[in-house]
Amino acid sequence: MDTKAFKRTLQHSENYNRKGFGHQAEVTTQLQSEYQSSLIQEIRDRNYSLQRGDVTIRLAQAFGFCWGVERAVAMAYETRQHFPTERIWITNEIIHNPSVNQRMQEMEVQFIPVETGKKDFSVVENNDVVILPAFGASIQEMQILHDKGCKIVDTTCPWVSKVWNTVEKHKKIDYTSIIHGKYKHEETVATSSFAGKYLIVLNLKEAQYVADYILNGGNREEFLQKFAKACSAGFDPDQDLERVGIANQTTMLKGETEQIGKLFERTMMQKYGPDQLNEHFQSFNTICDATQERQDAMLELVQHELNLMVVIGGFNSSNTTQLQQIAFEKGIPSYHIDSVERIKSGNAIQHRQLNGELAIAENWLPPGKIVVGVTSGASTPDKVVEDVIEKIFSLKA
Numbered sequence: 001m002d003t004k005a006f007k008r009t010l011q012h013s014e015n016y017n018r019k020g021f022g023h024q025a026e027v028t029t030q031l032q033s034e035y036q037s038s039l040i041q042e043i044r045d046r047n048y049s050l051q052r053g054d055v056t057i058r059l060a061q062a063f064g065f066c067w068g069v070e071r072a073v074a075m076a077y078e079t080r081q082h083f084p085t086e087r088i089w090i091t092n093e094i095i096h097n098p099s100v101n102q103r104m105q106e107m108e109v110q111f112i113p114v115e116t117g118k119k120d121f122s123v124v125e126n127n128d129v130v131i132l133p134a135f136g137a138s139i140q141e142m143q144i145l146h147d148k149g150c151k152i153v154d155t156t157c158p159w160v161s162k163v164w165n166t167v168e169k170h171k172k173i174d175y176t177s178i179i180h181g182k183y184k185h186e187e188t189v190a191t192s193s194f195a196g197k198y199l200i201v202l203n204l205k206e207a208q209y210v211a212d213y214i215l216n217g218g219n220r221e222e223f224l225q226k227f228a229k230a231c232s233a234g235f236d237p238d239q240d241l242e243r244v245g246i247a248n249q250t251t252m253l254k255g256e257t258e259q260i261g262k263l264f265e266r267t268m269m270q271k272y273g274p275d276q277l278n279e280h281f282q283s284f285n286t287i288c289d290a291t292q293e294r295q296d297a298m299l300e301l302v303q304h305e306l307n308l309m310v311v312i313g314g315f316n317s318s319n320t321t322q323l324q325q326i327a328f329e330k331g332i333p334s335y336h337i338d339s340v341e342r343i344k345s346g347n348a349i350q351h352r353q354l355n356g357e358l359a360i361a362e363n364w365l366p367p368g369k370i371v372v373g374v375t376s377g378a379s380t381p382d383k384v385v386e387d388v389i390e391k392i393f394s395l396k397a
């Protein structure tokens with residue numbers, strides 16, 4: 001499919017909007033009162049640290065809502081204002097945050113139902129309004145909605161669109177896009193729908209496996225089985241790894257994306273020689289600034305003496321999991337929670353482990369004076385962070 005041509009058609013359609021509806025001022029006031037926090041502002045003003053009793057809170061210097069998420073949420077609020085009586089759907093969670101998604105439901109913005117793992121678009125009628133979330137939607141979903149003649153409000157973050165443009169460039173010159181991401185994540189599903197040939201690698205280990213295959217060959221069946229859900233239809237590792245370009249899910253660990261890029265650059269240089277490198281390898285910087293800033297702030301925060309960390313964000317939020325991974329690698333006891341309700345009475349906390357499973361930690365708040373590091377993912381409102389900090393203060397009071 002000519003994804004570029006389709007996007008052009010869509011963007012010229014009168015049913016398509018990606019700029020909002022001019023209600024920014026009212027919506028900003030509403031968002032401030034619902035999601036912002038005076039306590040968090042106070043901590044920011046005090047150089048990101050606040051002591052009460054035995055507890056010192058140290059906040060990361062960049063955390064919480066990124067501008068792409070803020071923009072998407074604001075556009076969803078504006079959409080409700082602009083279409084007060086129409087049915088409004090959203091193709092997925094607007095962002096990965098339970099409180100924001102709960103608020104969407106209160107505003108009667110409904111999710112497209114999912115039947116046996118597939119979205120059922122038959123519920124959408126041609127006068128309905130459909131919002132595409134911050135991490136985008138696949139080209140096939142956009143086409144279904146466009147064909148139905150419904151109104152599309154596209155909140156896709158421009159950083160995500162930049163990655164789509166990158167894989168389209170690879171497609172145009174017949175390069176395979178190596179996408180650093182999670183094949184099931186909606187953003188990566190969307191990105192791969194714009195690509196031609198693609199292969200999704202989760203981490204450096206998988207990338208190394210692919211690089212070894214490029215250099216030395218290997219077991220083709222094993223390769224195809226390993227990436228069965230993570231490559232384009234008909235992918236042939238013996239043909240389709242001669243020219244590769246790098247792309248990424250915007251919320252992966254920045255350092256790892258860079259390492260993967262370097263690995264493939266070295267691999268192609270070794271296989272084809274430095275003067276042929278440009279014929280076999282392409283890389284554009286598509287790491288999102290907000291993800292980068294949050295990860296850098298986390299790396300700075302874990303240099304301090306901390307008794308423990310609390311990382312706040314949706315359990316299916318990729319960028320929050322990456323922050324948790326940084327604390328884990330530093331050996332700091334760290335608890336990833338999605339809301340204050342995870343903190344139970346009796347000094348227990350229910351948290352998500354890096355393997356995705358929930359666990360209960362008892363006696364997680366040590367006695368005496370403690371320093372608690374706090375950060376939150378790009379889809380977490382300050383208000384949620386405030387609730388968690390207040391709870392810690394009250395438990396230690």
Ligand code: SF4
Nearest residue numbers: 066068157159250288
């Ligand atoms: S994390 Fe980056 S790519 Fe994702 S919505 Fe925020 S600004 Fe956009």
